[in-house]
Amino acid sequence: MKIGICAxxxxxxxxxVKIQGDGIDSNGVxxxxxxxDAFAIEEAIRTKEAHGGxxxxxxxxxxxxxxxxxxxxxxxxxxxxxxxxxxAALATxxxxxxRVLAGAIKRDxxxxxxxGKQAIDDDNVQVPAMVAEILxxxxxxxxxxxxxxxxxxxxxxxMDGGVQEVVTGKLPAVITTDRGLNTPRYAKLPxxxxxxxxxxxxxxxxxxxxxxxxxxxxxxxxxxGEPPPRPQGRLIEGDVDTAVAELVRLLREEAKVI
Amino acid sequence: MSGILVFxxxxxxxxxxxxxxxxxxxxxxxxxLGTNLTAAVLGDADAASLGAYGAAKVxxxxxxxxxxxxxxxxxxxxxxxxxxGADVVLAASNYVGKDALPRLTARLNGGQGSECTDLRAEGxxxxxxxxxxxxxxxxxxxxxxxxxxxxxRANSFGQPTAGGGSAEVVALQADGEAxxxxxxxxxxxxxxxxLTEADRIVSGGRSLKSLENFDSVIxxxxxxxxxxxxxxxxxxxxxxxxxxxxxxxTGKTVNPSLYIAFGISGAIQHLAGMCTxxxxxxxxxxxxxxIFEHAIYGLVHDLFxxxxxxxxxxxxx
Numbered sequence: 001m002k003i004g005i006c007a008x009x010x011x012x013x014x015x016x017v018k019i020q021g022d023g024i025d026s027n028g029v030x031x032x033x034x035x036x037d038a039f040a041i042e043e044a045i046r047t048k049e050a051h052g053g054x055x056x057x058x059x060x061x062x063x064x065x066x067x068x069x070x071x072x073x074x075x076x077x078x079x080x081x082x083x084x085x086x087x088a089a090l091a092t093x094x095x096x097x098x099r100v101l102a103g104a105i106k107r108d109x110x111x112x113x114x115x116g117k118q119a120i121d122d123d124n125v126q127v128p129a130m131v132a133e134i135l136x137x138x139x140x141x142x143x144x145x146x147x148x149x150x151x152x153x154x155x156x157x158x159m160d161g162g163v164q165e166v167v168t169g170k171l172p173a174v175i176t177t178d179r180g181l182n183t184p185r186y187a188k189l190p191x192x193x194x195x196x197x198x199x200x201x202x203x204x205x206x207x208x209x210x211x212x213x214x215x216x217x218x219x220x221x222x223x224x225g226e227p228p229p230r231p232q233g234r235l236i237e238g239d240v241d242t243a244v245a246e247l248v249r250l251l252r253e254e255a256k257v258i
Numbered sequence: 259m260s261g262i263l264v265f266x267x268x269x270x271x272x273x274x275x276x277x278x279x280x281x282x283x284x285x286x287x288x289x290x291l292g293t294n295l296t297a298a299v300l301g302d303a304d305a306a307s308l309g310a311y312g313a314a315k316v317x318x319x320x321x322x323x324x325x326x327x328x329x330x331x332x333x334x335x336x337x338x339x340x341x342x343g344a345d346v347v348l349a350a351s352n353y354v355g356k357d358a359l360p361r362l363t364a365r366l367n368g369g370q371g372s373e374c375t376d377l378r379a380e381g382x383x384x385x386x387x388x389x390x391x392x393x394x395x396x397x398x399x400x401x402x403x404x405x406x407x408x409x410x411r412a413n414s415f416g417q418p419t420a421g422g423g424s425a426e427v428v429a430l431q432a433d434g435e436a437x438x439x440x441x442x443x444x445x446x447x448x449x450x451x452x453l454t455e456a457d458r459i460v461s462g463g464r465s466l467k468s469l470e471n472f473d474s475v476i477x478x479x480x481x482x483x484x485x486x487x488x489x490x491x492x493x494x495x496x497x498x499x500x501x502x503x504x505x506x507x508t509g510k511t512v513n514p515s516l517y518i519a520f521g522i523s524g525a526i527q528h529l530a531g532m533c534t535x536x537x538x539x540x541x542x543x544x545x546x547x548x549i550f551e552h553a554i555y556g557l558v559h560d561l562f563x564x565x566x567x568x569x570x571x572x573x574x575x
Contacts, residue, residue: 013507013527017394035508095364120507122390124372129360138437139328141357160353162446162502169438180501218369218403225396233553243557244567255537257516
């Protein structure tokens with residue numbers, strides 16, 4: 001079985017985001033593999049350990065992503081990394097990225113692809129579902145339990161309101177991974193050294209059967225901004241009884257939320 | 259503009275709160291842009307009743323959609339969008355909105371703005387304002403090719419008042435394999451509403467010190483307020499609350515009218531997940547806790563003293 005991972009490199013969650021021009025100021029930002037993608041990587045490796053095969057990661061990004069992929073993906077057990085760093089691919093929208101990834105996944109004849117349920121930078125939550133639609137594959141999002149048996153899979157998806165649904169389907173499939181699915185392993189030093197020798201395929205758009213026109217973005221960002229300042233708050237004085245009574249009064253009479 | 263279509267979701271025939279909220283906003287946008295409002299209904303529900311919220315026509319796709327499949331919902335919505343000729347689609351950013359709407363965007367070769375907290379008409383288009391980096395930044399986006407698909411975070415606009423009127427219903431059929439089949443549906447572990455749609459949230463942090471304290475101190479306040487219970491990552495990692503209950507950048511992003519934080523210090527990841535809450539109340543005995551910067555009302559007191567008294571006061575209302 002050939003198992004794919006879509007992995008994105010994002011700023012770490014403790015980043016203080018500052019807007020600069022049409023993006024964020026990357027000065028001093030620490031980059032990591034997006035936290036939900038770490039569950040995807042772990043699940044792909046576990047699936048290979050149980051059933052055999054090859055684990056390949058797919059990333060759209062510039063040359064700098066390789067360093068993170070070696071440490072956070074290849075050193076953990078992925079066999080190979082595919083990186084598309086074509087200029088047009090770096091300037092497109094979610095659908096453009098999904099077309100590139102779908103092209104690379106198809107080129108590699110992958111049977112099963114794990115993606116984090118969302119990347120924690122642009123929070124679009126679009127690419128995995130778009131990849132499934134482009135490839136005409138099954139899709140299960142926010143998966144917290146997963147198993148494969150032959151060409152069938154069983155997945156538990158975490159729906160709204162804490163409801164969980166167990167579903168089955170046939171491969172090929174896109175599975176998006178949520179917290180709770182597994183506990184990602186850490187890389188050991190010898191594995192990090194070995195990961196430096198693992199193969200990396202750098203692809204251009206043409207290699208995945210696309211032209212720049214095919215991935216022209218539809219979504220335009222008109223402006224960027226920081227969150228609006230919050231209204232001035234106040235501390236409620238007095239002992240506990242007084243403060244609680246005053247809080248309840250303010251919530252009713254001033255804020256009108258209870 | 260050739261129209262705005264709202265994906266009108268229902269639970270066994272009862273339209274969701276998010277549906278009426280979206281119809282209210284959709285009607286305002288349609289009026290501002292001089293176009294019409296339509297809706298798409300999948301399966302059995304009183305589609306004509308959506309006329310009360312300004313939908314001129316409702317495209318109703320026949321069949322049983324109770325076992326959810328993104329592939330089927332995508333094809334059904336695509337049929338409705340094509341029949342209506344709409345160039346703007348509005349949907350809730352719930353599970354289905356996150357799972358099926360990007361498939362629809364890909365199928366129709368359009369563009370999508372996800373989890374918008376505001377929508378406005380500008381220059382003949384709809385512009386969506388959406389948080390990025392879990393709310394640490396915002397972007398205004400529009401779509402300049404194919405249908406513009408916007409998913410909207412719950413409680414962004416408030417509920418419209420229902421008027422009179424009945425919508426014309428157009429029956430449609432859509433094919434397509436489900437691709438997945440349901441084996442089992444498990445009820446929620448805790449008896450709570452969904453955090454992402456909750457209008458009131460009571461949240462606890464590491465200061466609770468134990469699972470027992472979390473259950474005996476935080477949950478009763480939540481129950482007294484009719485609120486959903488949330489937790490900081492520290493509390494979840496320590497095992498005091500379920501990971502479904504985690505609020506923050508790697509948990510749930512929430513947008514309630516009222517958010518009460520007990521014993522939460524305010525790590526940047528937590529603040530990112532709850533900073534769009536309209537009224538934030540902070541209870542923390544450490545007056546230097548970062549989260550006080552976001553509080554509308556702050557109480558510098560021990561949460562173990564405040565919580566039972568607040569619970570009692572709320573029960574008396």
